[in-house]
Amino acid sequence: MNIRPSAAIRQNYNEIADICRKTSEPVFLTKNGEGDLVVMDIETYNRREKLLKLREELLAVEEDRVSGRYGSTLDELEAYLDDVIAEV
Structure with a gap:
């Protein structure tokens, strides 16, 4: 630190x-x-913001899964995560 x-x-x-x-x-x-x-620095800030957004989205998906609402197939999830990771 x-x-x-x-x-x-x-x-x-x-x-x-x-x-x-x-x-x-x-x-x-x-x-x-x-x-x-x-x-x-701005690159670190942008990377942290993207990771925070991804965590929020994953949490929302997990909340939907736990409550029994519609989820995604494994293939859809994999494609989505590949897109997000490529952005970071």
């Missing part, structure tokens, strides 16, 4: 941006010693 004071973003923007890109991990910024902001 990479933690920096909030002043670091003003003083060392390029360094923090490089850390985000190289590690694909967020940098946590503190203000007065407490967590304040999280900074990450």
Whole structure:
């Protein structure tokens, strides 16, 4: 986990941006010693958003399955997951 004071973003923007890109991990910024902001590169952010969307969709499908509503065949599910994975 990479933690920096909030002043670091003003003083060392390029360094923090490089850390985000190289590690694909967020940098946590503190203000007065407490967590304040999280900074990450755009690729990591987009990847996390897509994964979050996929998890939400999978949860909805699982809820439908548990409640007995219509589901998908294994072939339909495999094709769907292949499409989602290709996007990520």
